[in-house]
Amino acid sequence: MENPRNLSTNSIGFCLLPSELIHRILLNLLIPEILCLKSLNKSLSDLISDQHFVRYYNSRSKSTTWLFVYKKRWHRDAVLHGFSNQSDRWFKLQIVNLLKPLISPGESIYFLTASGDVFLFSSNTRKAVIAVNLSAKTVKRIPPSPLGPRGTSSWRRSGMKLVSGSNSFRFLFAELVENRPVLFVYTSETDKWLSMEARENFAGLPRGFQREDDYIFLNVVNGPYESVVMMAGFESDDAPVVVRPRFEGGGDDEQQLTVGYSWGNVIDRLYVHGDGHMLIIKSNGVGDADTGARMLNGIELWALGSSGGQWERNSKVPSRIMEEIMKPYRVIMGCLERRDGVIRAVLLSNCEVLWDIIWLSYDINRCYWTLIPVPNCNMKGLNMAGIAFSSGLTL
Template sequence: MESRRNSTTVVGFSLLPSELIHYIILRLALPDIFHLKSVNKFITSVIADQDFARDYNLRSSSSTWLFVYKKRWHRDPVVVHGFTQSSERWFKVMIGDILKPVTPPGEDLYFLTAAGNFFLFALNCSREVISVDPITKTVKRIPQSPLGPRGTSSWRRSGIKLLAGPSGSGQFRFLFAEMVDNNPTLFEYDSTTNKWKSTIARENNVNLTHNNVKDKDRIFLSASNGPNTSIVISVGCDINDPLVVRPRFTTVPEDGELAVGFSWGSVINRLHIYGDGRMLIVRSGSVGLNDSSRRIRCLKHIELWGLNPNGSQWAFVSSIPNGLIDEIKKPYGVMMGCLEEREETIRVILMSNFEGVWDIIWLGFDLVKSRWFRVPLPVFNMEGSNMAGVTFSSGLTIA
């Protein structure tokens, strides 16, 4: 009965003027478009039109998706869950069958990052990295970097960046920063050549007073972060000339302790989340003990910092208003986060776990309006699951 009702709805939809159909479909998420494509030939012809594909890809490239990978057991099918603000529900991106030819049974996967139609996974057992394109259903083994095999714990989210090529090109670049023999070093993989390139970044020690490294076209990768000093690699249009900046943080807690990217709430009250030349400081306080006598924390204060113009210091940007803190504060035992900046907006994901239950919070800061906001998320059931990767990404495009 439900199938007949859906069929009638689709047929009625097809009777609308073609311009209106084009307008409506253009605003759908790609999984919904593929669903329509599979049930109606007329809609298939609209989607196959080159003008529609161009308009959709242009619109999608400026949208933002949140992707989460959760798993219960190694044998579970690989499913990435995605959410975008233009929709009101989570979507499933099924990539288990695509991965089967390159992942042996029992392999432990971790979701690194995504951009456009490319998803990057680290394989903990074989210590490889693979890329997956769920639209063209292709998978690619990335050769080992000059540093050799790397387990999942070696990858730091704030030190990596995936850059997708033009829509339909099937090309991408993967960059990461690392300290090698005390030298901040940039590593770049280009899918076009299928090769890696490594470059030691040069120090930013000329005309520091007048030098402006905060160019919106530059990429910032964290190589190292300490209580009061960070090492960041700044990459401009000339990929062969990465620059080192060493921002200092003058406000240091008395105990000097901090957690970077991931925090056990029972240990440290201050969590730092880095990304794109920004730093989010999450401060918490104790609210008691749970049944296992572990200390429970709760959010108290969140600050956003960024590089000053010459990159020599972390400069305060804004604090989240107390009203918004009251909306999002919950007890937690573990917290992790990720941060990205794109198109004058900073986006932050905070994932916390309290007694086995995960909670996801999406926050944003509009740099132009100097305004914080929260993106409401549909219920996302993670009970009994392990967190195996979370990232922001630009939208999926029609191949």
């Protein structure tokens, strides 16, 4: 780390630059970098704290996508690692001090999801959900849902969604209750839960519906031949709708191979769901006799069909990208989101106690795949405790 005296001297020199240039430089920095500058010099602190600068910076930061990985260092502290698609390095966000009022040292917690400045964690010991607001530096325990206290294993990533606003947030999750799909919604403004039973959708999806603008998609059941997907209005309080897309097989051999589901081979495919889409990650199905490692050999993107009655294959990751990401793995997990017409997916794999991260992006309108370069995160061990995308971090 650079000598603090040198940092202070450099910040003074930075302040001597023309104000227009300083503004331009600051607007191209990420929030962790700006906060570091803010703590070094009063002139910079005053500039960064100016409300006109804050509003303009926050309006631009909405387009920045962050990937957050939570790694619990048992009996020591909690570290949230953040990487942006506009940076070339990882940032460490120390959240242990924020969690101290509610979490004992060494307590087992899991990172559930994030939206804007709000991050949700689940405590396995207390069976509670904890909301952390990084911007406001506040932490609170969310009241138990109508289903009662829940441990970390009860939460399914594809069955929940966090939606944050300027001063509030909503946490939604879907579950089967007595074999009926039910939506549970917590609103921070009222500090209360609302539950709604979903109705079956027999007429097909609404004509001309816009997935990311009008609906939130939550996976209730991810079955081998049929899924149960809940559609909740993004702003509406109307009862959610359930669709049951099936894998129909179909025309070509490759499509039939993907959806055939040989149960003896099921370990060779991983399914990552999110926002009305699904990734199917396929391996070579052989495995290394000594390490048990497998090798990625294909990734396909599927989407909910326009009728809601079946999954339809949209695209597959091209060979030029597969050649770069074809690495051995023993354990693999992932998450997927759709926002602003782009599918973002991350795969977190482990081989010989070393974690590797693959970030894929698919532009729906251009039908184009991109591999986002992710620097080495230098994470070892098996105590990975959550991963999620987010956007809209604010000053």
